[in-house]
Amino acid sequence: MKTFYWLVKREFWEHRGGFLWAPVITGGVFLLLNLMGIIGGEVIGAQHGFHFLFNDRIHILDHALTAEEAAKAGAFMDVMMYSTSFIISVVLGFVVFFYCLGALYDDRRDRSLLFWKSLPLSDTATVLAKVVAGTLLAPFIAVICGVLTGIAMLLLFTVALSFHGIGAWHLLVYAHPFQVIVNLIGSIPLYAMWALPATGWLLLCSAWARSKPFLWAAVLPVVVGVMLGWFNLMGTHSVGGGWYWKDVVCRILLSVFPGSWLGASSYQSVSSGAEHALDVLDLGSAYSVMAAPSFWIGAIAGLALLAAAIWLRRWRDDT
Amino acid sequence: MNAVISARGLGKRYKNAAALDNVSFEIQPGRIVGLIGPNGAGKTTALKAILGLTDFQGELDVLGLDPRKQRGKLMEQVCFIADVAVLPRWIRVSEAVDFVAHTHPRFDRKKCEAFLARTKLTPNLRVKQMSKGMIVQLHLALVMAIDARLLVLDEPTLGLDILYRKQFYQSLLEDYFDENKTIIVTTHQVEEVEHILTDLMFIRDGKIVLDADMDAVGERFAEVMVGAERAAEVRALKPLDERQVFGKSIFLFDGVARAQLEALGEVRRPSVSDLFVATMKGTYA
Numbered sequence: 001m002k003t004f005y006w007l008v009k010r011e012f013w014e015h016r017g018g019f020l021w022a023p024v025i026t027g028g029v030f031l032l033l034n035l036m037g038i039i040g041g042e043v044i045g046a047q048h049g050f051h052f053l054f055n056d057r058i059h060i061l062d063h064a065l066t067a068e069e070a071a072k073a074g075a076f077m078d079v080m081m082y083s084t085s086f087i088i089s090v091v092l093g094f095v096v097f098f099y100c101l102g103a104l105y106d107d108r109r110d111r112s113l114l115f116w117k118s119l120p121l122s123d124t125a126t127v128l129a130k131v132v133a134g135t136l137l138a139p140f141i142a143v144i145c146g147v148l149t150g151i152a153m154l155l156l157f158t159v160a161l162s163f164h165g166i167g168a169w170h171l172l173v174y175a176h177p178f179q180v181i182v183n184l185i186g187s188i189p190l191y192a193m194w195a196l197p198a199t200g201w202l203l204l205c206s207a208w209a210r211s212k213p214f215l216w217a218a219v220l221p222v223v224v225g226v227m228l229g230w231f232n233l234m235g236t237h238s239v240g241g242g243w244y245w246k247d248v249v250c251r252i253l254l255s256v257f258p259g260s261w262l263g264a265s266s267y268q269s270v271s272s273g274a275e276h277a278l279d280v281l282d283l284g285s286a287y288s289v290m291a292a293p294s295f296w297i298g299a300i301a302g303l304a305l306l307a308a309a310i311w312l313r314r315w316r317d318d319t
Numbered sequence: 320m321n322a323v324i325s326a327r328g329l330g331k332r333y334k335n336a337a338a339l340d341n342v343s344f345e346i347q348p349g350r351i352v353g354l355i356g357p358n359g360a361g362k363t364t365a366l367k368a369i370l371g372l373t374d375f376q377g378e379l380d381v382l383g384l385d386p387r388k389q390r391g392k393l394m395e396q397v398c399f400i401a402d403v404a405v406l407p408r409w410i411r412v413s414e415a416v417d418f419v420a421h422t423h424p425r426f427d428r429k430k431c432e433a434f435l436a437r438t439k440l441t442p443n444l445r446v447k448q449m450s451k452g453m454i455v456q457l458h459l460a461l462v463m464a465i466d467a468r469l470l471v472l473d474e475p476t477l478g479l480d481i482l483y484r485k486q487f488y489q490s491l492l493e494d495y496f497d498e499n500k501t502i503i504v505t506t507h508q509v510e511e512v513e514h515i516l517t518d519l520m521f522i523r524d525g526k527i528v529l530d531a532d533m534d535a536v537g538e539r540f541a542e543v544m545v546g547a548e549r550a551a552e553v554r555a556l557k558p559l560d561e562r563q564v565f566g567k568s569i570f571l572f573d574g575v576a577r578a579q580l581e582a583l584g585e586v587r588r589p590s591v592s593d594l595f596v597a598t599m600k601g602t603y604a
Binding site for chain 2: 002003005006007009010013014107110111112113114115116117118119120121122314315317
């Protein structure tokens with residue numbers, strides 16, 4: 001267990017840039033853009049004598065809010081916090097994708113594999129530590145960064161409002177930062193399981209390729225898909241092409257993007273009214289994706305791919 | 320004591336060439352074995368088999384374990400330095416020490432830090448900022464702090480300057496090696512290891528062509544230097560090799576009685592590199 005902890009820590013050391021700095025910088029840039037937007041709005045507004053962002057209608061905030069208005073304000077602020085996490089999670093998707101693709105390849109290419117293999121570390125623990133680092137540790141850091149960015153953004157707008165004499169500080173209590181954090185962190189295990197087919201496939205390519213793992217990982221499934229489409233066109237075989245793209249290619253390549261399960265068909269049942277839009281992010285409804293057999297088939301396939309990656313890791317050397 | 324390594328009928332084929340061809344040998348504890356051979360002779364394949372990094376045919380027993388099946392356990396007792404500069408480029412000195420300290424049960428952190436204190440390495444230095452010589456110093460400090468029974472070195476000083484090379488072998492001898500440890504080393508810089516070796520193995524085209532301890536090598540092989548006028552007489556004794564130096568001929572003999580050679584001219588012990596060249600004649604032809 002101690003060894004496993006250090007294996008994960010090693011991944012963090014090596015990929016501090018992707019795991020920590022990428023979300024931090026994304027959040028920072030996002031805040032900076034918002035700040036520039038506010039200042040720009042203020043300056044242009046002052047020049048033309050009207051207020052872009054904060055017109056008089058906001059003065060409705062002065063009176064005591066009804067319960068409905070409070071709920072709306074709270075939801076609005078929650079959406080703001082989710083949206084920063086969303087942007088960071090897109091970045092995270094790219095980070096995890098390329099992390100997995102390089103995880104078992106880069107050290108073979110630069111031959112540092114020979115150093116790691118000189119230590120009494122099992123290949124199973126090595127590969128699983130990479131899975132944990134990519135799909136539990138990295139999302140965790142991203143969520144923290146996302147929520148902190150979201151809170152910073154709320155504060156930014158509140159401060160901007162207060163320059164106009166609008167006290168919005170009391171509104172902040174209607175936001176649900178803890179619920180947002182619980183929802184986001186709570187969905188990380190779901191993410192790790194949902195991403196299994198992709199982490200398995202990418203790590204397998206990473207362990208297998210003697211060069212250019214990206215080509216193998218991305219081009220191979222696409223070529224197979226095009227071949228299937230071609231057969232369908234010829235009318236000789238009818239193998240469901242759409243099924244292949246959606247349930248195979250997307251799952252083994254794009255499942256590393258957090259929230260990609262939201263597109264899954266099981267959510268069609270969730271009512272789509274605007275006031276319930278956020279419900280889909282609640283843990284209960286998020287985890288309902290597990291009701292679909294395809295979720296479990298994907299996870300099992302992912303584990304099989306991981307087992308193959310571990311076996312390859314054992315026998316592939318630096319040549 | 321039991322042999323540290325015993326190999327019987329070791330074989331490994333790559334696409335069309337045999338890297339190891341039915342090789343058998345034993346290595347006893349407390350020895351420093353030089354595994355010497357030309358490029359592509361199968362040295363690295365043999366070491367990889369010993370370290371469980373590659374599959375092979377035949378039987379191989381390393382410290383009582385099968386490297387194919389019990390690799391994790393084996394690596395607690397075995398260390399290796401494969402080539403210079405295999406340390407990951409992103410790692411810092413402090414991270415490398417921390418990581419090995421927490422994952423290797425036989426690592427002595429104090430010992431490692433004492434070795435590092437003798438170098439110019441600082442905890443925050445990254446491998447990518449180091450010279451080749453410094454990387455080897457770090458790797459050696461890590462390895463020497465591990466109480467392993469077998470140390471495998473594959474070209475550990477390739478590309479280093481002479482100061483680092485001398486220091487490398489000196490540290491190994493003075494601070495690491497003892498009668499409970501065994502070292503296997505492959506290198507092309509034969510002159511630098513020849514005085515520290517206790518055993519010599521020559522490998523050529525996947526076969527062991529010489530396997531002897533250094534005393535036996537001294538008894539078996541001899542060089543005799545004679546003037547041109549007696550060269551024909553010496554050639555009749557079927558020398559292994561012949562070369563000319565300053566108008567005289569030097570002949571290398573395998574298993575010819577010393578008294579017989581002393582009657583012909585000045586006899587001396589051949590260097591390992593001369594022996595190597597003579598044995599490997601025609602390898603690349």
